[in-house]
Every structure is written in C-alpha cells, then in structure tokens.
Amino acid sequence: xxxxxxxxxxxxxxxxxxxxxxxxxxxxxxxxxxxxxxxxxxxxxxxxxxxxxxxxxxxxxxxxxxxxxxxxxxxxxxxxxxxxxxxxxxxxxxxxxxxxxxxxxxxxxxxxxxxxxxxxxxxxxxxxxxxxxxxxxxxxxxxxxxxxxxxxxxxxxxxxxxxxxxxxxxxxxxxxxxxxxxxxxxxxxxxxxxxxxxxxxxxxxxxxxxxxxxxxxxxxxxxxxxxxxxxxxxxxxxxxxxxxxxxxxx
Ligand code: PGA
Numbered sequence: 001x002x003x004x005x006x007x008x009x010x011x012x013x014x015x016x017x018x019x020x021x022x023x024x025x026x027x028x029x030x031x032x033x034x035x036x037x038x039x040x041x042x043x044x045x046x047x048x049x050x051x052x053x054x055x056x057x058x059x060x061x062x063x064x065x066x067x068x069x070x071x072x073x074x075x076x077x078x079x080x081x082x083x084x085x086x087x088x089x090x091x092x093x094x095x096x097x098x099x100x101x102x103x104x105x106x107x108x109x110x111x112x113x114x115x116x117x118x119x120x121x122x123x124x125x126x127x128x129x130x131x132x133x134x135x136x137x138x139x140x141x142x143x144x145x146x147x148x149x150x151x152x153x154x155x156x157x158x159x160x161x162x163x164x165x166x167x168x169x170x171x172x173x174x175x176x177x178x179x180x181x182x183x184x185x186x187x188x189x190x191x192x193x194x195x196x197x198x199x200x201x202x203x204x205x206x207x208x209x210x211x212x213x214x215x216x217x218x219x220x221x222x223x224x225x226x227x228x229x230x231x232x233x234x235x236x237x238x239x240x241x242x243x244x245x246x247x248x249x250x
Contacts, residue, residue, distance in 0.1 A: 004040040004249040005167060005206050005229035007128060008236025009068060009096060012047060019050050023057040025239025030246050037062045040249045043094050048082050055091035066094030069102055072115035084123035095120045098130045100173045110150055114157035121162055128167045129154060135174035144193050151197050163201040168194055169231040175211025177233055182211060184224055191226035215244035222249050
C-alpha cells in the first residue's frame with residue numbers, strides 16, 4: 001500500500017513573519033489532534049534562505065522539509081547555487097527537481113534535471129521529479145510523448161532502481177498557477193502511463209498530481225487509483241487550505 005504525500009512548494013514567497021505564522025498554522029492543525037499522521041506524509045519547500053527557519057519551526061512536528069531545487073555539483077565555484085549536502089545539513093529530506101518554472105525560466109534541460117536528480121540521491125535526499133506537458137503539446141496529442149521523454153532521460157541517468165527512493169509529480173504546465181485542473185480522466189491517464197514507464201518500480205512509486213490543487217478539488221483527485229498525493233503551489237501558502245488538503249489525502 002503506497003503512502004500518501006502532500007508537498008507545499010512556496011516558490012518565491014514569504015518572509016520571516018509570514019512564514020512563522022504559516023508554519024504555526026500548519027503544525028497546530030496537522031496532524032489532527034489525537035490521530036497521528038496515519039498514511040499521509042507532508043512536507044513544505046520554502047525558499048533556500050528560510051529553510052533553517054522552517055527546520056526550527058518544524059523540529060517537533062511530523063511535517064518535513066524540502067527544497068525547491070538543488071545544484072547538480074557537489075561544491076565549488078557555482079555562485080548563487082546550493083548543493084545537496086547543504087540541504088541535508090539544514091534538515092531537508094526532499095528536493096523538487098525539474099519544476100516546469102525552472103525548466104522554462106532557468107532553461108534547465110532534461111539532462112540537467114537528471115543530474116540534479118542524481119545529485120539529490122547521492123546525498124540521501126528524496127527527489128520529487130516534476131514532469132508535464134505544455135498546452136501546445138497536449139493540444140498536439142504529444143502529452144505522453146513529452147512526459148515519457150522527461151522520465152526516460154532520468155531513468156537512463158540513474159537506472160530504474162533509483163526510483164525506489166524518489167517521488168514523481170505530474171504537473172501539466174497549463175494547470176500550474178492557472179486555476180485550470182486536469183480532468184480526472186486526463187490525470188489518471190498520465191499517472192497510469194508514468195507507472196507503466198517505471199516498470200517493476202511502478203506499483204510502489206509515489207506519483208503526485210500538481211496544478212491548481214485546492215481544498216475543493218483535492219478529494220476528487222485523491223479518489224483516483226493512481227494519484228498518491230499532491231504538489232501544491234498557491235494552496236500551500238494558506239495553512240487552512242494546506243491542512244484541508246492533507247485531511248483530504250487521509
Ligand atoms: P499551483 O502550483 O498549485 O499554484 O498550480 C503547483 C506547483 O507549481 O507545484
């Protein structure tokens with residue numbers, strides 16, 4: 001039985017005061033008093049500069065810490081970058097790799113994403129690999145082809161077995177931050193496809209859906225057999241919404 005996972009990607013949002021309030025709002029409401037976290041793991045991914053603040057605020061909680069990206073190198077002359085070892089050092093367990101905003105705006109290639117995935121595993125972080133098609137690719141009937149390519153580049157780099165320690169997130173680019181959600185049929189089709197692509201690791205790999213998940217649509221998505229949780233953007237900046245989605249996953 002696969003566990004559920006709800007991850008909040010704060011993106012470039014927050015400040016010390018707002019983060020403290022958000023983290024307090026989450027940890028006082030999750031897990032539900034007297035119930036424990038059950039089958040649902042949770043994590044938040046603040047900007048790098050607030051990771052230590054969040055680690056401190058989460059130290060007595062079940063909520064784990066993740067980062068939004070990682071550099072593919074171990075150390076050295078990479079101005080402005082952050083290594084996997086540094087993320088572990090400040091208490092991260094997860095790291096998002098290949099988010100579509102980074103693929104597009106930071107021009108991260110499939111090969112670079114694969115290197116980041118590898119770098120995360122090397123230091124014991126659990127990579128959350130984002131894959132997903134653009135609107136044009138979906139309209140052209142190329143959604144599965146794109147996602148298949150994004151996955152295969154990583155599988156070729158690290159081997160299928162590496163997915164034993166990784167999470168995949170399907171995030172249709174057209175659904176991220178737009179309020180448009182993939183229909184249950186669209187989401188389930190892609191999740192089933194990803195599972196099949198992962199071969200023998202398919203049945204045990206956690207596959208999250210991301211893209212405009214809100215308290216109002218989470219339950220319907222989590223009811224689908226191949227969706228194991230969510231990667232949240234906007235909804236993770238509001239403690240009540242984040243916790244409502246964790247409860248929907250439970
Ligand atoms: P969203 O973002 O929930 O705001 O659509 C999801 C993501 O970018 O991971």
